Amino acid sequence: MSIWGSPVAEPLLEIENIDVGYGEGVVVHDLSLTIEVGGSLALLGRNGAGKSTLILAIAGHLAPRGGRIRFGGQDITTMPPHRRCRMGIGWVPQGREVFAPLTVEENLRIAAAPGAWTLDRVYELFPKLKERRGNFGNQLSGGEQQMLAIGRALVTNPRLLLLDEPLEGLAPVVAQDVARCITDITQSESMAVVLIEQHAGFALGLARHAIILERGLAVRSGASGAIAADLDALEQHVGIRKPVRAA
Amino acid sequence: MLGFVNILLGGIAYGFVLFLMAGGLSITLGLMGFANMAHAALAMVGGYTAALLIGKAGWPFLAAVVMAGLTAALTGAILERTLFRRLYQASELEQVLLTIGVVYAAIAAATYLVGPEQMAIAVPAWLDGNLRIGPVDLNRYRLFLIVTGLVLLVSLVGLIEHTTFGAKIRAAVFNRRMTASCGIDVDKLYALAFALGSALAGIGGALSVKLLGLDPNFPIKFLTELLIVVSVGGLGSLRGTFLAAMLFGIIDVVGKYLLPEIGAFIIYATALALLTVRPQGLVGRPR
Numbered sequence: 001m002s003i004w005g006s007p008v009a010e011p012l013l014e015i016e017n018i019d020v021g022y023g024e025g026v027v028v029h030d031l032s033l034t035i036e037v038g039g040s041l042a043l044l045g046r047n048g049a050g051k052s053t054l055i056l057a058i059a060g061h062l063a064p065r066g067g068r069i070r071f072g073g074q075d076i077t078t079m080p081p082h083r084r085c086r087m088g089i090g091w092v093p094q095g096r097e098v099f100a101p102l103t104v105e106e107n108l109r110i111a112a113a114p115g116a117w118t119l120d121r122v123y124e125l126f127p128k129l130k131e132r133r134g135n136f137g138n139q140l141s142g143g144e145q146q147m148l149a150i151g152r153a154l155v156t157n158p159r160l161l162l163l164d165e166p167l168e169g170l171a172p173v174v175a176q177d178v179a180r181c182i183t184d185i186t187q188s189e190s191m192a193v194v195l196i197e198q199h200a201g202f203a204l205g206l207a208r209h210a211i212i213l214e215r216g217l218a219v220r221s222g223a224s225g226a227i228a229a230d231l232d233a234l235e236q237h238v239g240i241r242k243p244v245r246a247a
Numbered sequence: 248m249l250g251f252v253n254i255l256l257g258g259i260a261y262g263f264v265l266f267l268m269a270g271g272l273s274i275t276l277g278l279m280g281f282a283n284m285a286h287a288a289l290a291m292v293g294g295y296t297a298a299l300l301i302g303k304a305g306w307p308f309l310a311a312v313v314m315a316g317l318t319a320a321l322t323g324a325i326l327e328r329t330l331f332r333r334l335y336q337a338s339e340l341e342q343v344l345l346t347i348g349v350v351y352a353a354i355a356a357a358t359y360l361v362g363p364e365q366m367a368i369a370v371p372a373w374l375d376g377n378l379r380i381g382p383v384d385l386n387r388y389r390l391f392l393i394v395t396g397l398v399l400l401v402s403l404v405g406l407i408e409h410t411t412f413g414a415k416i417r418a419a420v421f422n423r424r425m426t427a428s429c430g431i432d433v434d435k436l437y438a439l440a441f442a443l444g445s446a447l448a449g450i451g452g453a454l455s456v457k458l459l460g461l462d463p464n465f466p467i468k469f470l471t472e473l474l475i476v477v478s479v480g481g482l483g484s485l486r487g488t489f490l491a492a493m494l495f496g497i498i499d500v501v502g503k504y505l506l507p508e509i510g511a512f513i514i515y516a517t518a519l520a521l522l523t524v525r526p527q528g529l530v531g532r533p534r
Contacts (some may be wrong), residue, residue, distance in 0.1 A: 059428055084432035097425040099418045108413040111429035156430050 009036035011073075012192050013058065013160055018067030020050075020057040026065065027053040028154045029216045033208075035160070036188040042203035042224060044238045045213035051196045052094055055162050056212070058194070059091040061083045072159070086113065089157030094165045094196070096149040100138035104129055107137060107148055108155050115157025122151035125181055143174035150181070161185070163201040167199060182206065200238050212237045252383055254504050255497065260389035263396025266457060266489050267451025268469065269476040270403060271444025278481025279420065279437055281331060282339045283348040286448055288353035288466035293319040293449025294456045294497025298366045308371045312453045312457065320442040329443040332434070350466045357463035366461040392454055401445070404485055416440050420483070466477020475518045481528025490529050499521055 004170050013035040020028040028050040029045060035041050056062040058069065060081035069077045076084055086089070099150040108119050108129075122131035126147040133138060140148065146166055153161055179202055184207060186193045204210055204224040211235040212220040212227070214237050220227060227233065232244035272286040293315035300306040300314055324348065334342050374391050377384035407413035419426040419433045426432050451467075459469075476495055480487030495514050503510030521529070 049281050061424055061428070081424070081427040082430050082432050086427050091428045093425065093428075097422055098426070101417045101421050106411075106418075109411055110415045110418055110431065113430060152429065154486050188527075 003068040008023060009039070011035070012037045012039065012071065013239055014069075014070040015058070016068045016071065018064040019056060020053050020062050020064045022062070027216050028057070028128060028242060030067070031216075033211060033218070033221070035192050035194065037159070038192055040186055040205035040207040042198045042207065042210040043194060043213060044200055044203060044210055044234075046238065048103070048185040050212040051213055053216075055091070055164050055194065055196065059089060085156050088157070088159035089162065090153035090156045090160065091162045092149045092153045092164060092166060094168065096145045098137040098140065098145045098148050103134055103136055104140070104148055105133040107152050111152045112155040113157050117154040117157050119155060122154055125184070143170050145176060147181070148180055150178070154185070155231055158191060158196065162194060163195045164229055165196050165198060167197060167202065200234055253386055254501060256317035256385060256389045256393075258497035258500035259459060259493065260392040260496070261500050261504065262493040263392050264451055264455045265476050265496050266396060266492035267454065267473060268448050269397060269480075269488050269492055271486060272473050273477050273483065273485060273488040274440055274444040276477055279335070279440065281335060282342040282346065283331065284343055284470060285326070285353065285466065286444075287469040288350050289319045289323050289445045290447040290452030290455070290469065291353065291357060291461070291465040292322050294461045294465065295361055295366065296311030297430060297448070297453035298368045298456055298461060299361070301369055308374065315453035316446040316450040319452065320446035323445025323448070324438055324442040327438055331441070332437070335437075350470070353466055354463045361463070363463055366456065368456040370457055377394040388457055392456075392458070395454065399450070400489055403447070407485060472514070475514065479518055479521050479528055481530040484528070484530040487528050487530030489525045
């Protein structure tokens with residue numbers, strides 16, 4: 001079943017032949033993938049390749065036209081987003097989507113579910129957020145908003161974290177900070193991660209596996225090392241971007 | 248002079264009644280974006296519940312008012328689950344047409360079930376007559392309305408601004424999709440918010456009977472007033488709704504006293520003038 005990884009690893013997310021799109025158009029075609037418990041996957045590809053569309057389908061905001069999505073062995077293809085979150089799918093959307101009329105603390109509190117990740121632990125990870133806990137979402141810098149979006153997903157205590165361009169639009173120093181935290185989270189946890197990132201170097205350094213999407217089709221997939229070594233494929237489908245070093 | 252104090256008190260008391268009835272509309276129209284023209288019908292449900300429980304079943308006044316809130320909340324929740332929720336994504340015109348239909352159905356139902364005559368409500372002795380404070384005799388019922396209104400205002404603002412439930416509502420209004428992805432059942436949250444707004448309307452309706460009277464045309468008579476209060480206050484702002492309710496309560500009562508010939512017209516003129524200067528309302532943000 002699994003297209004990579006050891007066959008004994010327990011599958012967490014299984015996507016089988018899904019077609020996803022907006023209105024009449026299909027953006028993601030016949031895509032299948034599996035992520036095991038604690039696994040990590042980078043989604044690479046140009047703008048419009050279907051990366052965010054795939055993430056929206058996993059989070060439950062776009063219904064697939066065909067195919068199936070299973071999470072923890074349960075079919076979630078038609079499950080509404082709030083139940084997917086409660087099952088353990090955390091989403092850090094592109095553009096952060098922080099709740100502007102809520103304080104930092106409220107942003108976290110409304111999402112919090114019992115588990116290892118508490119508000120205090122998020123404040124430990126991002127001390128900046130603790131300083132600004134009484135500030136409203138629209139009073140934060142881009143980096144702080146990104147930290148908040150990540151923290152908000154963490155306090156739902158996900159088993160799978162969906163990260164959609166977490167470094168986009170951040171100043172290089174801030175981006176490195178955030179990148180380091182993401183690395184910490186993914187390496188010290190049994191939390192699985194799907195990462196979309198324009199900085200292919202960072203994404204491939206972080207995730208064990210990678211898929212390259214082009215016009216909604218998975219054109220390459222495999223271990224990150226192999227894909228990183230294959231610079232031709234990267235240049236052709238992704239465009240080489242200066243990698244962000246995750247300390 | 249002493250007479251004027253009581254008239255001012257009457258204006259403030261009327262303002263609180265307007266606030267209770269319009270506060271729920273501010274939540275549903277301003278926060279949830281649903282144009283509920285039937286909101287005053289929910290106030291009427293509260294009014295009839297209290298009047299009948301006291302008049303026919305001999306309930307104590309306060310218990311009847313609480314029951315009026317619960318009945319209106321239940322009615323609102325049923326309407327929301329069966330009818331209104333289908334139109335959350337629809338145009339405002341469709342929402343208005345459906346809820347106006349509910350208004351006429353409510354008027355017909357009230358006429359059929361209770362009859363077209365004016366309903367009176369008996370208040371207990373401790374709310375009747377005047378309370379002498381120094382040189383002034385103050386109307387007890389108006390004082391009671393003001394105290395009750397203040398308590399409910401503070402509780403409501405506290406609920407929306409300082410509790411997790413309130414934060415969830417503000418989040419859902421701001422970004423429904425992201426709220427769902429935080430594990431929150433937005434559908435259920437809206438149903439609860441709707442029931443809460445309906446309960447306020449029901450309590451406002453019950454408390455208003457002694458002041459305004461009650462007949463089956465109540466939902467139409469007060470629709471305009473409530474819409475004026477909510478739009479002048481600023482959509483979605485409870486503070487704005489409160490300010491506007493006070494303003495119009497006082498202007499209406501004092502205006503009718505000082506200038507009886509044009510009294511009823513004054514609030515409309517004020518609303519027009521205010522909305523010309525501040526289309527976003529007193530507290531609302533420019534759109």
